[in-house]
């Protein structure tokens with residue numbers, strides 16, 4: 001291509017005072033009539049991926065080492081769209097055309113850019129098209145300052161074309177001159193002639209507009225001094241009758257009849273609509289999710305493409321059918337379409353908006369949009385005709401279908417409008433992942449991800465390789481990484497896995513910033529053949545699920561996973577047995593409804609809450625708010641119907657209302673034979689008994705629970721620290737005073753008190769107002785300890801208000817492996833009868849590891865008979881549950897109190913004699929019921945009732961057993977799913 005050094009132009013050649021801003025930088029020669037042509041070169045010749053992004057070479061960012069946003073003054077209307085982003089516009093230079101643009105951050109869908117760093121933006125914008133050349137987001141001209149930009153764009157198009165012609169002519173003239181000396185007079189006359197040509201050219205391109213002067217300074221800038229509104233676009237540019245052949249026409253008419261009969265049209269103002277293909281949304285649009293384009297209409301698109309010679313890139317991908325009902329001449333207002341422009345930025349800038357009319361002849365009205373131009377035009381469209389409008393013309397004209405004249409009778413008409421929506425906005429699927437992703441086939445049917453929308457797969461071997469900017473422009477983003485990160489050679493401790501989850505979180509934050517409207521899926525890592533790796537995988541999946549739940553409630557964590565691998569399965573950990581399948585309950589049906597005056601088993605309850613099997617406490621607490629008191633767990637991310645409950649369910653309000661299991665009215669359970677049963681006092685009462693304390697998921701899959709609700713009462717929370725053991729000179733004297741106080745008070749403590757304590761601190765709750773709390777014995781005694789520090793004292797109208805509301809409650813950390821939790825129940829009579837021995841044990845603990853976190857229990861928990869529920873009878877007879885993460889401390893308690901039992905939910909993973917320590921005298925009945933309700937042992941979990949050790953070489957039962965359990969479970973799951 002020829003690169004032309006451009007001589008300065010004589011000012012007489014400029015038609016008005018304005019100059020093209022950077023004509024010198026238009027290096028590429030050739031007949032360019034408009035910047036659109038530049039763009040054509042850019043977009044169409046680059047093999048752009050299906051995301052529609054461009055190769056980075058097309059753009060370079062100016063001054064990459066000066067991340068500062070454009071200075072405040074320049075920012076105002078710097079972006080071609082006329083909007084600004086608070087001084088954070090980016091200066092982008094298009095290397096093809098050399099144009100420079102201040103680009104406001106919302107252009108190109110860069111929502112949330114304000115929180116991006118400059119390097120991120122640099123990186124990102126490299127992939128985008130220069131707005132000057134391509135995606136100028138036109139806003140309504142005429143009433144918005146961006147009108148000026150649009151005018152200036154069109155004008156630039158003209159002047160730069162003229163300029164280019166001129167340059168070419170000058171070059172020709174030079175070439176035709178003898179080498180030396182140069183005869184300037186011939187050049188001058190040639191230039192004069194060219195000037196006239198340019199002026200004629202400009203005049204000839206005026207279709208309808210009067211020359212309009214736009215006052216200078218109106219837009220706060222002196223660059224645009226005098227403007228001439230020139231439009232070379234026509235209101236419509238094609239009209240043809242008898243468009244479809246006979247057969248195709250009948251097919252389309254059939255389809256329209258079907259849509260009408262099936263009530264598929266949605267009413268809008270004056271007509272009804274139906275959408276197909278890419279979702280087209282416009283002001284006032286009512287149409288719901290579009291369906292895939294049906295074959296009849298795809299055929300019409302084929303014909304349109306060939307007759308109108310549409311390039312592949314402009315092939316219509318979105319269809320809006322307008323149905324204009326017939327009228328009887330009386331009411332003309334039921335059949336019209338108000339004047340408007342199809343100027344949404346999602347419509348491809350160079351594309352055609354094509355309309356096929358079926359049915360009655362109607363008039364299409366066109367008028368100019370600029371207030372000082374009053375041109376109007378009409379087109380009568382007949383049955384089976386097509387007319388087209390350019391997207392560009394929408395910036396200049398309005399169109400509409402006026403109501404028929406008063407008294408006129410009209411038959412029904414359908415207009416099928418075809419548009420090409422920009423690829424950036426297209427609905428598509430991106431799958432980022434490791435080599436596993438090649439196996440994945442996702443979606444079926446038009447409404448699901450995958451099948452009907454083109455997808456793209458990007459390799460990211462590890463989480464750190466995920467490139468958030470790859471996600472821009474996609475509607476559905478699947479992330480399937482992690483397997484490689486979790487290989488044993490990379491993981492030396494759980495901490496490493498936490499770090500991977502943190503990296504994933506960072507990546508997701510960026511993905512959400514860049515693609516706020518995209519639906520993001522995070523796919524759990526599938527189990528591996530390597531058993532040790534499965535530990536990493538199960539921990540990772542759990543952490544990711546929790547991280548998503550807390551940080552990204554709208555990111556989906558399911559979909560493409562399959563927990564069955566040919567040989568290896570999820571490794572055992574607290575809730576997973578060897579060789580078992582895990583049923584992921586998180587996304588199961590949710591309820592959260594409060595039922596008033598609820599009757600069950602001839603008892604009535606003022607209010608109950610139904611929670612689904614996969615719901616967590618946060619959801620339950622939010623459902624209840626401050627309206628009722630719900631006895632629940634402290635960790636918001638803990639399941640409200642799962643393990644917490646099956647293991648008994650301790651709460652800081654259990655001394656006042658009993659345990660979690662004491663609140664249950666009924667369970668809905670899928671039992672091992674796949675049937676759905678209710679278990680309550682009067683239905684399957686033995687199962688009801690077993691589920692309340694039998695622990696784990698060993699009797700069935702709980703799919704819902706009805707909890708009793710209590711009236712709200714005021715509560716206070718107080719937390720204090722007696723001394724900090726981490727300090728070298730901690731205050732032993734006050735610590736001993738605290739232990740004395742605790743051991744002496746606990747057995748007879750008012751049931752209005754409940755909560756947690758350690759050897760040197762406490763978090764307690766009191767049912768009462770601030771005054772009542774401060775007036776209570778226990779509070780006064782604590783306050784009198786002297787040298788303590790109060791961490792908090794908060795009172796509220798309810799227990800949850802006193803806890804600071806759900807938002808202030810924690811997530812459960814204790815499931816993490818490094819905590820290695822263990823628990824022991826401390827009998828009431830031991831503390832009552834041998835308080836000094838109890839104090840001695842606690843003091844021994846101070847010097848041998850000190851870290852515990854304990855419950856004070858008893859109170860109303862003791863009102864329930866020891867065999868009325870399945871929990872260890874000790875739960876009903878104890879005053880403390882001591883929890884520690886230090887094996888020595890728990891071993892001491894086991895030695896001192898060998899039969900006192902362990903709190904199931906906080907028990908050691910390897911608790912010796914676990915069957916007896918978990919259920920005591922209730923164990924036998926549980927084992928009998930296990931045989932009744934799950935004879936084939938389909939539900940097998942680690943140290944649960946009926947626990948069967950599977951894939952364990954020391955037992956000799958080995959792998960065949962796992963396989964039979966697996967088959968059993970597959971049968972169960974098939975039945976389970978059928979029931980759901």
Ligand SMILES: O=C(O)CCC(=O)C(=O)O
Pocket residue numbers: 320322337342355364399400401415417
């Ligand atoms: O019915 C027509 O011909 C016009 C339809 C139209 O303007 C539209 O769908 O935006």
Ligand SMILES: [Fe+2]
Pocket residue numbers: 340341342399
């Ligand atoms: Fe329209």
